[in-house]
Amino acid sequence: ILNVEQSPQSLHVQEGDSTNFTCSFPSSNFYALHWYRWETAKSPEALFVMTLNGDEKKKGRISATLNTKEGYSYLYIKGSQPEDSATYLCAFLINSGYALNFGKGTSLLVTP
């Protein structure tokens, strides 16, 4: 089992605040890093897949960065909205495997 750590475990922010979460993963045998958003009563949905050191991806108000040498990725949400409330999961793929190793997630609550 590969250790993928996410912090913080949970976060409560006000609408309009910007926020960020961290995902730490083993830096050896890196293949890809995935971010998923999991809203209550829905299926997890992919946000980003990142493979290259220094990668930056953006989708609307959400962006992510990747540092494979030190083994971390940041997810940023600019101007949080109540609809951003969800659990954000990161998952790490080693170069020889098919299966993702998931972190425990960061639970975000955005209140109006």
Next chain:
Amino acid sequence: DVKVTQSSRYLVKRTGEKVFLECVQDMDHENMFWYRQDPGLGLRLIYFSYDVKMKEKGDIPEGYSVSREKKERFSLILESASTNQTSMYLCASSWTGGHIQYFGAGTRLSVL
């Protein structure tokens, strides 16, 4: 749109029963996965399959088996259900090569 369909949203079974959880995907994905999700533990991989009739154990295969007779269908079998298998079960599928996983809506299983 990719669709991953799990046969039941909620299931209640008795200890000792044989339980089948079915998952069907419509995108001709090679890979299919079964996870369970428990509070505080995140998504844990039970089994995955990278081709018809092929299967690999994940992190927590004990007490489970799987079947993949057709490419689109991946079944999770609890040979003799126990109360510690009460959980949310998620199925996912993907193309080979570290691509994003598409998840079903989940089956919440209660074993009494």
